[in-house]
Amino acid sequence: MLEIFRAMRWTPALFIVIxxxxxxxxxxxxxxxxxxxxxxxGIGLDIVYHICSFAFLTISVLLAYKVRTCTxxxxxxxxxxxxxxxxxxxxxFISGRTSSVSDMILNSIGVITxxxxxLIIKNIKRYC
Numbered sequence: 001m002l003e004i005f006r007a008m009r010w011t012p013a014l015f016i017v018i019x020x021x022x023x024x025x026x027x028x029x030x031x032x033x034x035x036x037x038x039x040x041x042g043i044g045l046d047i048v049y050h051i052c053s054f055a056f057l058t059i060s061v062l063l064a065y066k067v068r069t070c071t072x073x074x075x076x077x078x079x080x081x082x083x084x085x086x087x088x089x090x091x092x093f094i095s096g097r098t099s100s101v102s103d104m105i106l107n108s109i110g111v112i113t114x115x116x117x118x119l120i121i122k123n124i125k126r127y128c
Contacts, residue, residue: 009064012060012064013057016056016057017083019053020053020057021087023053024088024090024091024094026094027094027096028094028096028097029095046103050106050109051110051113052110053110054106054107054108054111057080057110057111058076058080058110058111058115059114059118061080062115077112077115081107081108081111081112084108084110084111087107088101088103091103
């Protein structure tokens with residue numbers, strides 16, 4: 001029973017990875033119909049998507065895997081960043097889509113910012 005519970009902790013991360021992969025595999029015509037040139041307070045919706053999707057992925061992986069050391073945290077964040085890079089490279093093979101270094105950077109910003117905020121919150125809780 002405990003093993004099933006441990007496996008279930010990974011479900012959100014799995015769904016987020018599948019969602020990111022499905023969006024990445026969508027041809028440009030369909031993406032433009034959904035995203036278009038929509039802006040959220042002057043920021044392109046694609047920028048918000050990249051940062052938020054990788055922030056949620058980072059949170060879900062950290063919740064699923066009990067991080068006890070700094071080395072583990074660095075390995076997990078590196079693995080998620082590498083997934084973001086591979087995901088962007090994959091888009092180069094999709095009709096009408098291109099690989100973008102700026103999107104790779106935005107994915108990594110989502111990961112790094114999330115880990116930074118979680119570390120700040122953890123340290124604040126320690127002193128309060």
